Amino acid sequence: MINAGIVGGAGYTAGELLRILINHPDVEIAWVQSNSQAGKAVAAVHTSLLGETYLQFQAEAEYGSVDVLFLCMGHGRSASFLSENEVPEEVRIIDLSTDFRAESEDHDFVYGLPELQRDRIRLATRVANPGCFATAIQLALLPLAKNGLLEDHVHVHAVTGSTGAGQAPSATTHFSWRNNNISIYKAFRHQHLQEIGQSVRMLQPDFDLDINFLPLRGNFPRGIYTSTYLYTDLKAGKATELFEEFYADSPFVFCSPTNPDLKQVVNTNKGIVYLDWHEGKLLIVSMIDNLLKGASGQAVQNMNLLFGLDEAAGLRLKPSQF
Amino acid sequence: MINAGIVGGAGYTAGELLRILINHPDVEIAWVQSNSQAGKAVAAVHTSLLGETYLQFQAEAEYGSVDVLFLCMGHGRSASFLSENEVPEEVRIIDLSTDFRAESEDHDFVYGLPELQRDRIRLATRVANPGCFATAIQLALLPLAKNGLLEDHVHVHAVTGSTGAGQAPSATTHFSWRNNNISIYKAFRHQHLQEIGQSVRMLQPDFDLDINFLPLRGNFPRGIYTSTYLYTDLKAGKATELFEEFYADSPFVFCSPTNPDLKQVVNTNKGIVYLDWHEGKLLIVSMIDNLLKGASGQAVQNMNLLFGLDEAAGLRLKPSQF
Amino acid sequence: MINAGIVGGAGYTAGELLRILINHPDVEIAWVQSNSQAGKAVAAVHTSLLGETYLQFQAEAEYGSVDVLFLCMGHGRSASFLSENEVPEEVRIIDLSTDFRAESEDHDFVYGLPELQRDRIRLATRVANPGCFATAIQLALLPLAKNGLLEDHVHVHAVTGSTGAGQAPSATTHFSWRNNNISIYKAFRHQHLQEIGQSVRMLQPDFDLDINFLPLRGNFPRGIYTSTYLYTDLKAGKATELFEEFYADSPFVFCSPTNPDLKQVVNTNKGIVYLDWHEGKLLIVSMIDNLLKGASGQAVQNMNLLFGLDEAAGLRLKPSQF
Amino acid sequence: MINAGIVGGAGYTAGELLRILINHPDVEIAWVQSNSQAGKAVAAVHTSLLGETYLQFQAEAEYGSVDVLFLCMGHGRSASFLSENEVPEEVRIIDLSTDFRAESEDHDFVYGLPELQRDRIRLATRVANPGCFATAIQLALLPLAKNGLLEDHVHVHAVTGSTGAGQAPSATTHFSWRNNNISIYKAFRHQHLQEIGQSVRMLQPDFDLDINFLPLRGNFPRGIYTSTYLYTDLKAGKATELFEEFYADSPFVFCSPTNPDLKQVVNTNKGIVYLDWHEGKLLIVSMIDNLLKGASGQAVQNMNLLFGLDEAAGLRLKPSQF
Known part of the structure; x- marks a missing residue:
């Protein structure tokens, strides 16, 4: 033991x-x-x-x-x-x-x-x-970085649950405020960008483009839902192959064949990613439970x-x- | 002005x-x-x-x-x-x-x-x-008191929104705690019983039975939903008549002909009451917006x-x- | 296997x-x-x-x-x-x-x-x-029935999560309606009263008083929170002893030493009971996850x-x- | 009348x-x-x-x-x-x-x-x-279009309340599903892009860049919260001036001096916009009540x-x- x-x-x-x-x-x-x-x-x-x-x-x-x-x-x-x-x-x-x-x-x-x-x-x-946002966003980016495919600015929106803010009560974790509410914070300035950049550059050392990251406070206690996209010719089918290859040995990360929702990962240690491509833009949805x-x-x-x-x-x- | x-x-x-x-x-x-x-x-x-x-x-x-x-x-x-x-x-x-x-x-x-x-x-x-719980509960009791009909112990359950607890953040108003949660507090001991009793006795001076009041913390910000019952032969139809008579001059209190839900009063100054009778028990649902x-x-x-x-x-x- | x-x-x-x-x-x-x-x-x-x-x-x-x-x-x-x-x-x-x-x-x-x-x-x-409401309510009543202590009418108020209504979408499970809402249904008439009565009489065969049961629709997906009381001289300390004795061999039922909240049982197979006594009334809070x-x-x-x-x-x- | x-x-x-x-x-x-x-x-x-x-x-x-x-x-x-x-x-x-x-x-x-x-x-x-998403997004874009400042691709992320989906119950408006959940739909393909483009080109006729619009289903009934950004040298102070000028005659649209949250507009006919600039990117938050x-x-x-x-x-x- x-x-x-x-x-x-x-x-x-x-x-x-x-x-x-x-x-x-x-x-x-x-x-x-x-x-x-x-x-x-x-x-x-x-x-x-x-x-x-x-x-x-x-x-x-x-x-x-x-x-x-x-x-x-x-x-x-x-x-x-x-x-x-x-x-x-x-x-x-x-x-x-x-x-x-x-x-x-x-x-x-x-x-x-x-x-x-x-x-x-x-x-x-x-x-x-790792940090919670950082984990969710890296799950979306690392398979691309590994293949040198982060070739344009990256656009990330991520909504987090209230437990991410810790247990000390505050104005933005007050139930009366947060219930049925949503708001942005630290736009483009979140501290997790540091560790995300560090990891991306481990795999794609010359990456020097922007990761534009908008974090939002969601009105749920658990979970992080991220949507990330960039301009690329890499379509969803081929991207899914790369993601599945990258996560082949990872027991907790799965590619969803269909558009997922946050509650699929809540109270699990999973990461779920989903890929979609439309007119030159590759969208990567990735989700985790922030506490797990x-x-x-x-x-x-x-x-x-x-x-x-x-x-x-x-x-x-x-x-x-x- | x-x-x-x-x-x-x-x-x-x-x-x-x-x-x-x-x-x-x-x-x-x-x-x-x-x-x-x-x-x-x-x-x-x-x-x-x-x-x-x-x-x-x-x-x-x-x-x-x-x-x-x-x-x-x-x-x-x-x-x-x-x-x-x-x-x-x-x-x-x-x-x-x-x-x-x-x-x-x-x-x-x-x-x-x-x-x-x-x-x-x-x-x-x-x-x-008046107090918020006290208002909701009096709307359920006063027409009966007025007619001397509170002749048995009264059983009251009432669920309140988080704004009733004020804006100071606390453990029980933390979103992570309160979201999807419910709990009881001050069972049988809530301070609003004083003013409820005072009003009831204005109308039915000899009333000396129990008002058993269980207050609950609900996971919504606005509203108080109360369900009150007592043993009585007074059936719903006749009771509704008494209530409508009692509230005839009141612009904000309405008897609902059908089983209502809390959101009918949210963001209004209304009180809604609803009456039902089953095997010797008269149920009175009453609802208000606690902030209004x-x-x-x-x-x-x-x-x-x-x-x-x-x-x-x-x-x-x-x-x-x- | x-x-x-x-x-x-x-x-x-x-x-x-x-x-x-x-x-x-x-x-x-x-x-x-x-x-x-x-x-x-x-x-x-x-x-x-x-x-x-x-x-x-x-x-x-x-x-x-x-x-x-x-x-x-x-x-x-x-x-x-x-x-x-x-x-x-x-x-x-x-x-x-x-x-x-x-x-x-x-x-x-x-x-x-x-x-x-x-x-x-x-x-x-x-x-x-057993049924979900029936389980939660029996956890509150059976130790008393076992000791022949259900000697007055019983008052039960229970709030259930939306998953209790099944997965077919309906007016009262529509998010726009149910979010931040609460309402009563089948007051005094819920079908689970049958099995509750059957179990109570297995332990206290002559029980023929009322179990007044008000079921409510809560705005959370999982859980049943019940508050039950009856007039009795049995105080909380002695009652807790009886409950602990009754559940001594039960791996999932626990007496809480403090006033609990619903989320303590969510996503577990536990039942939690809590006892309080005030001026002749014994309150039993009991809670389960309705799906577990x-x-x-x-x-x-x-x-x-x-x-x-x-x-x-x-x-x-x-x-x-x- | x-x-x-x-x-x-x-x-x-x-x-x-x-x-x-x-x-x-x-x-x-x-x-x-x-x-x-x-x-x-x-x-x-x-x-x-x-x-x-x-x-x-x-x-x-x-x-x-x-x-x-x-x-x-x-x-x-x-x-x-x-x-x-x-x-x-x-x-x-x-x-x-x-x-x-x-x-x-x-x-x-x-x-x-x-x-x-x-x-x-x-x-x-x-x-x-106009459509609900279209209204919220136009409030963010039109003052820029009016001044010919939409000079790069636009990135829009917008979260909508459940009432936007109408009252017919469905899988994604079921309370058990939607509570505490979030998900994307029609990424880059939402039908409101048509009317947004039409309005933008009324003011900036040569606009032919992308409006990359990610709509999300939020777990609240009312409101649309949008965050929009584009690469530009226009800083927040100057942008706020342009917005205030554009909305000078509009009784319902206000620039917030501080970072707002969705519930500021709920149950009102207001639109609130907020501007922030960081390292070459101008962020415009805009919010409305989707039903109002x-x-x-x-x-x-x-x-x-x-x-x-x-x-x-x-x-x-x-x-x-x-």
């Missing part, structure tokens, strides 16, 4: 991670650390775990007892945590923040998108788990790779569909 | 009041006071007013310039406001808080449910605007009565229906 | 059953029958199964190849199916319709609420799977019992929580 | 039209025709009108009694209606279908976007009311112009905001 510790256990991504790990056949949850909830029952905060765990949050992280550490703190806090705490070298670390997604000589985190670099992750000890393939599910997928397990272990989840 | 001032102008009820008064044929909004938003444009906070007003929030209330004052502060704060501020006697006051709903010799506020005491309101200078008939719409209805206007002036609102 | 066949495979309950059985460790899905969709891919109809199955619907049911048959047809059609088809005696049958829920000498179906009669189900060959514990999850739970498997096999589902 | 008749009175646009006209100070509704609902009360179908009208649907349209005719039938049926019925020349006609939006020598309908050709509408007798400015509200706005009334008469609607 793999013993896992979770740092920053009270937030949304930690909750989703717990909901997965509790049923993972190869994992034991050693402890869940939380500053704000120390002493409380885990199921009192992540309330759908009632009856499934009697764990309590604890204030301290204990590195001696674990094989893997999941860092589920806010962005910026993983870096400071690691500079303040001495985690033994043999403890593998999966960080869900943005802090180490930019690959660099300053740290040894590998960017953890299995569909991009499954083999590097298998050999790594530390993984920077976009966060905690992908973190477990990375853990499976780090420990040589079946990549899908613990991640064959019943879709909710409704 | 009636000059109106609004104290506590940044919250939900003040916003709704502004959205009504801006189109009221007989009212001029003199000023809108807010501690938290002073200096900001009103339309920057109540954003659907973009293009409809250039008013700004101001820190001070100016009594000299107004004929009527709407108090839209939190519960408990109206009483302290009035003890700290000397409002001229000729300024009429409509208070939307709970502070003065209990009629008492200690103050001269009249309980402002027009369907109960339209004539007393017409003669009043100060009105305590349950708060700001009723406040304007009371203002209309205070100033001798058409009771429905400014309140013939297009229903949203969807 | 248990070979399973599904009759009536295109509807909501069959879809949910497929989503469970696909990951059940002891089950092989032999075939899925559907009149309307024969020849189509199962994943083309139950679209969240994309990538999980390559099964196709077939027109015919083949009894020779299966150990268990799930009947997922509309109410009334199971009875006619069984009179028209000769299912071999050794094939176990789990029927999700209302047709055989009334226990009778005319048939040998056992009423399949494991929490009521786990042992009878273990010995049965044919099971009538209220239908297909309970069907699999019954299958597990029929075949001597772990009762929870295949049903340790990740809650969606959001 | 203007006497109005409505043909095809049972659908969503007719319902919204009725909800407006009932309170319009200058209009009397003479009759409402419906094939499917003849004989029924209007308020039995458009249920939020309970208490507001005692009109009944009638099978026949009576031209003698009306000044204006609103055609609210399905697309294609207005043309056949007019070829089969002789409407007197003096009766003004406002058609809400697509049938006459393509201006042509074959008919004398004027394309009824007041912001484009207010003066032509004032002189017209027959008006083709996108259909029936605009139809009344056109009626007001046809009859020389205040353009906003009857259209100063309380926003719902929530």
Whole structure:
């Protein structure tokens, strides 16, 4: 059994991670650390775990007892945590923040998108788990980049669920505001563009065109729905072949033969892509559940790779569909 | 023209009041006071007013310039406001808080449910605007009380929209939590039972049975849907007659000939009641929009009565229906 | 491995059953029958199964190849199916319709609420799977009936998700209507009262009081939230003890120490109950996911019992929580 | 008073039209025709009108009694209606279908976007009311076209509410499907591109670039939210000036100084536009309520112009905001 510790256990991504790990056949949850909830029952905060765990949050992280550490703190806090705490070298670390997604000589985190670099992750000890938007958009772009086909500006619209904004209540996550509403934010300026560009250039090094990315706040809690297009002669049939080839070894990414909808991926670790071509424009729809393939599910997928397990272990989840 | 001032102008009820008064044929909004938003444009906070007003929030209330004052502060704060501020006697006051709903010799506020005491309101200078749940439930009970027919315990379930909880974000108004969710709170203990009991006993003084009231948080922003029943031989047909008689002079309350749904009243000042009888139990469905008939719409209805206007002036609102 | 066949495979309950059985460790899905969709891919109809199955619907049911048959047809059609088809005696049958829920000498179906009669189900060959409302309400009533404590009329208010209405589009399942809406139907007259009464009288044979049941249409797709109360001296603490005793052997039913919300059970097979007492009234909140514990999850739970498997096999589902 | 008749009175646009006209100070509704609902009360179908009208649907349209005719039938049926019925020349006609939006020598309908050709509408007798997507997108493009600034391909992403799909229930308007869901349809191929192109070329005749339009189904009932961008040096400040100039005489279109959200326009006849520029790309957000400015509200706005009334008469609607 793999013993896992979770740092920053009270937030949304930690909750989703717990909901997965509790049923993972190869994992034991050693402890869940939380500053704000120390002493409380885990199921009192992540309330759908009632009856499934009697764990309590604890204030301290204990590195001696674990094989893997999941860092589920806010962005910026993983870096400071690691500079303040001495985690033994043999403890593998999966960080869900943005802090180490930019690959660099300053740290040894590998960017953890299995569909991009499954083999590097298998050999790594530390993984920077990708962002949710970044995951969905890369699923749409990487097969093209791999084939050198990103030859014009890319146009991306992506609608995200409210859980992407975290659990701290705010004006734009207030139910009265968000219900039946939609709005844009950080147009052309979203921070995930950095990691998307990094991955694209791993496959198509000379790519220097624009990725025009409009993120929107959707009025649903889970999921990211992206529509991406670019001018190209590559038609849908041939593109689908390239996508299927690119994802041939990926247990979670599927090409849909028909126009899909977001709820096909909700509560699963899947990515679904769909291709359409019309008068010189190739459209790629791609969709994930932001808390699963976009966060905690992908973190477990990375853990499976780090420990040589079946990549899908613990991640064959019943879709909710409704 | 009636000059109106609004104290506590940044919250939900003040916003709704502004959205009504801006189109009221007989009212001029003199000023809108807010501690938290002073200096900001009103339309920057109540954003659907973009293009409809250039008013700004101001820190001070100016009594000299107004004929009527709407108090839209939190519960408990109206009483302290009035003890700290000397409002001229000729300024009429409509208070939307709970502070003065209990009629008492200690103050001269009249309980402002027009369907109960339209004539007393017409003669009043100060009105305590009823609570939202209290309004919906009284619409179901008063015609029976008037006829002395509340002869057994009363069973009330009522589901309210999220705007009833105000605009301060909280765990139970977080979209991620509330979307597709429902839950009970303050079972049998809701504070509106006080004013409901007061009104019932005005009409049926010896009433001393239970009103068992279960309030629920619904996953919609506007509206209160109540289902009330009691054991009685009074059948639906005869009951409908009594209700229609009771509401004959009420421009906003209607008996539905068929089983209604909540959205029939959303964005209107209406109350809809519906009666059904089955094996000794009389069911009364009643519904209102909590921000309108349950708060700001009723406040304007009371203002209309205070100033001798058409009771429905400014309140013939297009229903949203969807 | 248990070979399973599904009759009536295109509807909501069959879809949910497929989503469970696909990951059940002891089950092989032999075939899925559907009149309307024969020849189509199962994943083309139950679209969240994309990538999980390559099964196709077939027109015919083949009894020779299966150990268990799930009947997922509309109410009334199971009875006619069984009179028209000769299912071999050794094939176990789990029927999700209302047709055989009334226990009778005319048939040998056992009423399949494991929490009521786990042992009878273990010995049965044919099971009538309970109704969704009926399951939720029985979870609230049976521990009291077992102790002879249903000594006054019972008041039940229950809100159901839209999937309870099936997949045929209709006026009251139209998104434009149902979004942000709520309404009552079949007040005091819901057909599930029959099976609830049958179960209550198994435990408290002389019960002849009213179960006043108000069903409501909620604006969420999954879940049933019920609030039930009756006049009694039994306080919450003692009641909780009785409930915990009653459910001691039940792997899916839990007493919540705090006031719960519906989403704690969504996408799980759990039932959660919560007890509160105030001035002579005992409130029991109970909640299930109507498609799981209220239908297909309970069907699999019954299958597990029929075949001597772990009762929870295949049903340790990740809650969606959001 | 203007006497109005409505043909095809049972659908969503007719319902919204009725909800407006009932309170319009200058209009009397003479009759409402419906094939499917003849004989029924209007308020039995458009249920939020309970208490507001005692009109009944009638099978026949009576031209003698009306000044204006609103055609609210399905697309294609207005043309056949007019070829089969002789409407007197003096009766003004406002058609809400697509049938006459393509201006042509074959008919004398004027394309009824007041912001484009207010003066032509004032002189017209027959008006083709614009489509909902087309209205929202034109509000974003026309000020640029007017100034000859559409000098690169245009990228449009627009999310629509479910009422845009009409009231006939279907798979994609089923609540269980649409709740918390999103999906694309008719990518690059939506029929409204025709009328958008026609209007753009009225102002910028040589425009021959692409308008790449991705329509999406949103999980809300009312509203259209569009985000449009193109490569240009025109920055947000200067663009806002051009937009404000273009809409100076338009009582319903406003430039928002801050990033808006859809619910600012819901239940109003407003259009809100917002401009942002980043690294060579100008973003224009535009939003309307699809049933109001996108259909029936605009139809009344056109009626007001046809009859020389205040353009906003009857259209100063309380926003719902929530």
